[in-house]
Amino acid sequence: MPASITYQAEPELNAVDFQKLLIASTLGERRPVGELERLEKMLTHSDLILTAREEGKLVGIARAVSDHCYCTYLSDLAVHRDHQNMGIGKMLVKLSKATFPLANLILLSAPKAIAYYPKIGMKKHENCFISIPEDPIY
Structure with missing residues (x-):
């Protein structure tokens, strides 16, 4: 890690x-990413925004919502393409978990990142469900 x-x-x-x-x-x-107002709301309503910067330049982010004691949903973990594989994502996850140590840290993996999370100690959960805005609930 630099x-x-x-x-x-x-x-x-x-x-x-x-x-x-x-x-x-x-x-x-x-x-x-094309909806700046929506991105602003995502940031405003987050309980945790951790960043990684190199000489002031934003190179990583962990954004989460949490009840602070039982569950923390790590909704965004992003590292700039030029800074991946340097341990930045791992450190952001570690810091996220440390912020609310009693809470379960939960995330939905991007398809390309599924193999990454077990490498840093996270366990795969088979019982996850999602309903996107277009999906009706019956």
Whole structure:
């Protein structure tokens, strides 16, 4: 991991920086990067925004919602393509877990990242369900 990477909580991260990082990572393929207002709401309603920066440049983010004691949903974990495989994602996950140590850390993996999470100690859960906005609930 590069020594010049700094990690911090950034609850006031702006949506444009978030948007640029999502686009520069593989996560941008599955996020509403063309909807800046929606990205702003995603940031505003997060309980945790951790960033990784190299000389001030945003190179990683972990964004989560949590009840602080039972469950934390890590909704975004993104690392700039040029900074992947340097341990940044792992450190962001570790810091996310440490922020709410009593909570289960939960995430939905991007298809290309499924093999990554077991390597850092996370367990696969077989009983996950999702309903996207277009899906009716009967």
